[in-house]
Amino acid sequence: MSPSDPPPAGEPWLPDLCRLRRLGAMLGLAQLVIVVVALVPGGDHDWGLSQFLSISGYALWLALAVSVLLCVSRRTVSRLPRRAGAVAAVGLAAAVAWGAAAIVHGLYASVGASGWPGFWRFTGGSAAVTALIAALALRYFYVIDGWQAQVSANARAEADALQARIRPHFLFNSMNMIATLLQRDPQIAERAVLDLSDLFRAALVAGDGHATLAEEVELAERYLAIEQLRLGERLQVVWAREEPLPWALPMPRLVLQPLLENAVLHGVSRLPAGGTVDIALRADARALYIEIRNPALPPSQQPTAGTGHAQRNIGHRLRWRFGGGATMRAGWADGVYACRLELPLGTEGMRS
Numbered sequence: 001m002s003p004s005d006p007p008p009a010g011e012p013w014l015p016d017l018c019r020l021r022r023l024g025a026m027l028g029l030a031q032l033v034i035v036v037v038a039l040v041p042g043g044d045h046d047w048g049l050s051q052f053l054s055i056s057g058y059a060l061w062l063a064l065a066v067s068v069l070l071c072v073s074r075r076t077v078s079r080l081p082r083r084a085g086a087v088a089a090v091g092l093a094a095a096v097a098w099g100a101a102a103i104v105h106g107l108y109a110s111v112g113a114s115g116w117p118g119f120w121r122f123t124g125g126s127a128a129v130t131a132l133i134a135a136l137a138l139r140y141f142y143v144i145d146g147w148q149a150q151v152s153a154n155a156r157a158e159a160d161a162l163q164a165r166i167r168p169h170f171l172f173n174s175m176n177m178i179a180t181l182l183q184r185d186p187q188i189a190e191r192a193v194l195d196l197s198d199l200f201r202a203a204l205v206a207g208d209g210h211a212t213l214a215e216e217v218e219l220a221e222r223y224l225a226i227e228q229l230r231l232g233e234r235l236q237v238v239w240a241r242e243e244p245l246p247w248a249l250p251m252p253r254l255v256l257q258p259l260l261e262n263a264v265l266h267g268v269s270r271l272p273a274g275g276t277v278d279i280a281l282r283a284d285a286r287a288l289y290i291e292i293r294n295p296a297l298p299p300s301q302q303p304t305a306g307t308g309h310a311q312r313n314i315g316h317r318l319r320w321r322f323g324g325g326a327t328m329r330a331g332w333a334d335g336v337y338a339c340r341l342e343l344p345l346g347t348e349g350m351r352s
Helices: 020-039 049-072 074-078 082-110 119-184 186-203 213-234 256-265 309-322
Strands: 235-241 275-283 287-295 327-333 336-344
Touching (some): 020 049, 020 119, 119 186, 186 213, 256 275, 256 336, 309 327
Parallel strands (some): 235 275
16 A cells, blocks of 8 residues: 545545455465465475365465455545555454464464464464555555556546547537528428437436447437438438347447447548448347448548547447457448447446
8 A cells, every 4th residue: 555645535545355356366365375385495384285274274264354354444444544544454454363363373272282383473473474465465456446447537538538529520510401401491400400409418418427228329320310311312321130139238428429420421421322321239148249331432542531539449448348358340341341349248347
């Protein structure tokens, strides 16, 4: 642990050992120490299998007790300044180890067991080793928590930057289209205004929470409806949904709409005859698959080369949300640009 400014109000800074993975890591670390001690050459111990199992059980029980204590006292310790709180957390671990070692030593002494070290050496050694391991583990988890918080903040910042880039561009195009329709077809212009209002109400939801697959699809449908009004028959849209689909699947906001904007602006709108945007969604027990296909000029004939910012941003946010199992592949072949997403459905690796 390292000293720094006081933690934000209501947000514990002490690493959370209530998570199963971290509890498992603490138990694994305790067992690793016993294995290392048993393998040290030239030691003054000669452990048989039964003694090794007994000592391993003692170490695992001790690690479990320390983890549970630090788990339940997390908010209390986090009220302290970080320097004092770090010392208190390590001190609690040492106190638990000393008390447990005293109980174990007393039990073995009461039955006349031989070969045991003295009381103070056994209890002091147990407390010191436990304090050292707890300090290392808490420091490691503390750094990991800080890194994950930074990555999450970067992902939110990139999402905000993407929204800031998309909103004015799309808004100006839509308003120009509506202005054109006002005199020619007021009813269609009114419908476009309502669609635009609903679209931005969904896209500009306050907060940094996640959306669902259903919300992302609805947002994409509203965007395409407005673009169809602008491009007319030059833009056709075909949806292929293979039910059942995980409509409630949490996912980052603004994933589909930027990809469809690329398909329309850099693909269909640059072709004199226009074209069809195909969106296919299917899922199996392992993953959700999304594919967007649109006709497009060869990359060498594109009037302006895209920077790929939107795709990199979306890929980064999907990997942060779903882990390494999330993939996004895109490329041009035979007059068609295709973008394929694969999102794992297992909730084990998903981050909140």
